[in-house]
Amino acid sequence: MPEAGRPLPLPSDAELLQRLARRDSTALIEVERRHWSSLYAQVYGMVVDSTLAERVVREVFTQLWYAAQRFPLRRSMWNWLREMARELARAEQALAKSNEPDDESSVRRLHEASAAERPRVAAAAGTGNSAEPGGLPRIVGNREGESGGESPPRDACTW
Numbered sequence: 001m002p003e004a005g006r007p008l009p010l011p012s013d014a015e016l017l018q019r020l021a022r023r024d025s026t027a028l029i030e031v032e033r034r035h036w037s038s039l040y041a042q043v044y045g046m047v048v049d050s051t052l053a054e055r056v057v058r059e060v061f062t063q064l065w066y067a068a069q070r071f072p073l074r075r076s077m078w079n080w081l082r083e084m085a086r087e088l089a090r091a092e093q094a095l096a097k098s099n100e101p102d103d104e105s106s107v108r109r110l111h112e113a114s115a116a117e118r119p120r121v122a123a124a125a126g127t128g129n130s131a132e133p134g135g136l137p138r139i140v141g142n143r144e145g146e147s148g149g150e151s152p153p154r155d156a157c158t159w
Contacts, residue, residue: 013077020068032061035078039085046089047096056088 011019011030019027039060044053060081064071071080 017068017071017077020065021071028061028065031064031077035081036061039081042082043085043089046086047092052092052096053089056085056092059088060084 011027013031013034016027016031020031036057039057040053043056044050047053047056063084064077064081071077
């Protein structure tokens with residue numbers, strides 16, 4: 001029992017990791033309290049977007065929660081957290097560079113859906129019965145600046 005007026009010693013990262021492996025949520029809270037601001041500063045320095053940085057750091061702690069049972073005890077938890085934050089921030093930067101509009105990504109999801117999923121995905125996208133025989137929608141229109149009489153219609157394959 002500690003002496004009156006003396007603070008309790010803080011558990012080490014290794015002790016917290018063992019508690020995380022046993023699914024002790026208070027250990028996760030303590031790890032977040034210790035490392036959140038440093039990880040956030042690192043990620044914000046990479047992505048320069050506060051909302052994105054917060055989402056990345058949240059994902060790091062979520063992954064720690066699920067990986068704690070498999071975490072190698074010889075590794076430093078702090079180094080693992082930093083590496084994971086860096087990897088996730090880079091992945092988010094790569095996604096941001098692609099900068100696809102939502103409409104295009106929904107069309108891409110339709111194309112990438114497996115043959116079994118196409119009817120369900122097409123129904124969710126609101127394409128209804130206007131789909132081509134393969135389950136893909138037929139998008140028809142004129143190219144920009146064309147009147148429509150002389151040139152063939154534009155379809156989804158010409159983008």
